[in-house]
Amino acid sequence: MAEPLLALEQVTKRFGALTVAESIDLTVERDEIHAIIGPNGAGKTTLIAQITGVLPPDSGRILFDGQNITRLPMSLRPHLGIARSFQITNILPDFTVLENVAVAAQARHGTSFSFFRPAGAEEGLNAAARRVLERVNLKDREGLPARNLAHGEKRALELAMALVQDPKLLVLDEPMAGTGREETAYLVDMLKSLKGRYGILLIEHDMQAVFALADRVSVMVYGRIIATGAPAEIRDNAEVRQAYLGDEELA
Amino acid sequence: MTQAAEAPAVPSKPRTPWITRSGLAVPLILFALFAVLPPILVVSGETFLLTILTRIMIFAIAAVSLDLILGYGAMVSLGHAAFIGIGAYVVGIMAFHGVSDAFLQLLVVLLATGLFALVTGAISLKTSGVYFIMITLAFAQMAYFTTTSLAMYGGDDGLTLRVRSTVFGMSFLGDRITLYYIVFAALLGAFFLCRTLVASRFGRVLQGCRQSPLRMRALGFSPYRYQLVAYVIAGMLAGIAGALLANQIAFVSPAYMSWMRSGELIFMVVLGGMGTLYGAIIGAFAFIAAEEILSHFTHHWRVIFGPLLIIAVLFARGGLISLIFARRGSG
Structure with a gap:
């Protein structure tokens, strides 16, 4: 076993x-x-x-x-x-939905001590984030500041941040x-x-x-x-x- | 109207233009103003204003660097002026010993402020909140009292710069307009460097740690390392401001790194608008301009200045830049 x-x-x-x-x-x-x-x-x-x-x-x-x-x-x-969600929703409220997931992806892909290349233009991170957002039905919310999501959507976003870390x-x-x-x-x-x-x-x-x-x-x-x-x-x-x-x- | 229609102009329902999306409209207008003002001031004989503008830009560099850690990293450092002081003293002491080469001085300024930031930051960042404020203040006071005890370099009284910094043996920083444009270039460099940093992977992590350190740790980031790097970069930039300040006034003094200076820097950032970088420039401008204007009228200008600052903060939540955008929104 x-x-x-x-x-x-x-x-x-x-x-x-x-x-x-x-x-x-x-x-x-x-x-x-x-x-x-x-x-x-x-x-x-x-x-x-x-x-x-x-x-x-x-x-x-x-x-x-x-x-x-x-x-x-x-x-x-x-x-x-190991990925987790919190009892009290814990997302990054000032970031967009896409950025929340992309920063989670960033943790598992490459170094974050990268100072000059704009992170928002990294298609690898964005594509990985979009795939997961699609799975949790948040695709059409990606450009919204995360603070503006409904409560259930925030819970789904937390899940997406966990899933993108594979x-x-x-x-x-x-x-x-x-x-x-x-x-x-x-x-x-x-x-x-x-x-x-x-x-x-x-x-x-x-x-x-x-x-x-x-x-x-x-x-x-x-x-x-x-x-x-x-x-x-x-x-x-x-x-x-x-x-x-x-x-x-x-x- | 027909003429306007012929122009390669704005469509009736414009998409958000690049300039608005990039958030560069206000800073570019600011920089354009800084670029064109000197000839106008020279022609109109107001060269004293040139000196004030140079001073504004020097403090704007320090304020921008503080905004990097304060506005984007939520690190409320009450010791940021220490880096200005160290930068200034490096220039003063090297000039005292006859080393006036600007590049060599710059290298030593970056090393000295970088090392001071690394050591004090490594300790300070073990704490947070009020403790972080107090410990950065304590380190800055240590630097302050160290310089007051440097009897060889004037101690309390400060040190007159023997020679201004030289480039390839040539001295031209004494010229107001040259110095002005060098400071201007440094401000541009500092602004665009910080702007690039905050948009990078590194900057994204830094901002994430501001919003929720617990979340970032749960995602696999160790906030400490990112905050420390930001702290060192900010310290070095403020050191450059100090080196420029020494050259402008041709004098260095412990007063540059007093805790009141650090408080003023925080005030500039908050007054202008935190977390925008250009807000810090506007804040430095408003702060120093108000100081200059009021001190013209009365010796007791601080009695007016204090309440003015309080009113500004009360009625312009989000800083002076929020006034610009509020007006645009309603208009």
């Missing part, structure tokens, strides 16, 4: 007396969507912070593609093939947060189209979206993963129901 794309081994993180990650073991395979659900404050975003390098774990190991990345600086991880692993922190029903459907479709091509770690509150997308679901409560399994198993798990889902929601 091939090694998993991402593996967390006994990862533990504390903020003072508060344990936000307690001996977490977690894997993401190369072609699966692994969703993490859990109530607010369960430590999901902190877990993502450790995977993407924003925070170091106190103990335990994080392996990516067999390489120990536990303490690798954040800015080096995209070069291994990652192996996508770490998506609540991509549906704050989106309306139509936008959610649009994002779910988009993620479905990505399924199988990337390993995806998905944190999401929208249960319908999670059960529609995920191959495996882990439930996180108070810094611990209390259950991992196929969506159907998780749905039927009594402990999970009690801890998180609430009985009436599934009735």
Whole structure:
């Protein structure tokens, strides 16, 4: 059996007396969507912070593609093939939509210590950016300042910035947060189209979206993963129901 | 009307012309003015204005370089005048020892300011926000007090330039008009260099780091390295401004690098309009012109100057250039 794309081994993180990650073991395979659900404050975003390098774990190991990345600086991880989106939309508001994606492409193609050639005229970067914008249906928005996009479009733009880097692993922190029903459907479709091509770690509150997308679901409560399994198993798990889902929601 | 129609003119519904898209309209008008003013001023006998304009352009070079890191990199340096001072002192000290060759001086100016920027920037950029402001201020004050203690070179009193810089052994920087055009050329060079830089891959990363350092790190960039390079380039450009200032006044003094000077530079950039480069030129012009005009009328000109600056900032958010564009928009 091939090694998993991402593996967390006994990862533990504390903020003072508060344990936000307690001996977490977690894997993401190369072609699966692994969703993490859990109530607010369960430590999901902190877990993502450790995977993407924003925070170091106190103990335990994080392996990516067999390489120990536990303490690798954040800015080096995209070069291994880890791309992420943020819980709170994080784009470059003054740049155009195209520039946002082109600067993401620039990170993976050639040096950025290039001082004299206009970056906006680099057809290689622009073409790569346009291909991805087409995939996320933002092609006709490319000239707009990113700040002027609708909320759901901004979420799609973040996804485009991740995709253009040609990652192996996508770490998506609540991509549906704050989106309306139509936008959610649009994002779910988009993620479905990505399924199988990337390993995806998905944190999401929208249960319908999670059960529609995920191959495996882990439930996180108070810094611990209390259950991992196929969506159907998780749905039927009594402990999970009690801890998180609430009985009436599934009735 | 028929004549106008015959002209190779503007179509009735013009596409955005190149000049507007490139954002060069205002700076090119500015530079054209700077280019044609000297003969007019000489003919009309107003050569004193020539001196003021030269001074404006020298500070415009420093302000443009500050805009590179402030407007595009969000690095609020309260120590930028240190580079002007170092540039000026290099020229002063080399001339003191009989080395007046402009190219040699320029080389040493670039090395000295580049090294100072590299060392202080490498430390300062480990911090951010208010701490960055304070630490750049502290480094500039260190440079200031170092020069006041250089007894051999006049200490507190400053140092009179023995000879102005020479080119191939010839001295012509004493001539106001020659100096004017050399400063003008330096300003053009600084402006177009910075403009090229901000449009490059490097400039794009720098601007990205201004908007969201976290996002840029998540994309795989380490903001520190890009910010440090920008800081060094800006420092060297300000050093050139200092070398020109020494030649204009034929005198160097610790006052060039006082923290008030650094504050004035920030003010010029903010007054003109941050993140445009030419806003910094307009800011330098407005600031020094207002200073000159007011000091004509009264010794207590600062009492008027201060409130004027506050009003300018309050009513021209986005700088004086926003006034130009607002008028164009409504007209």
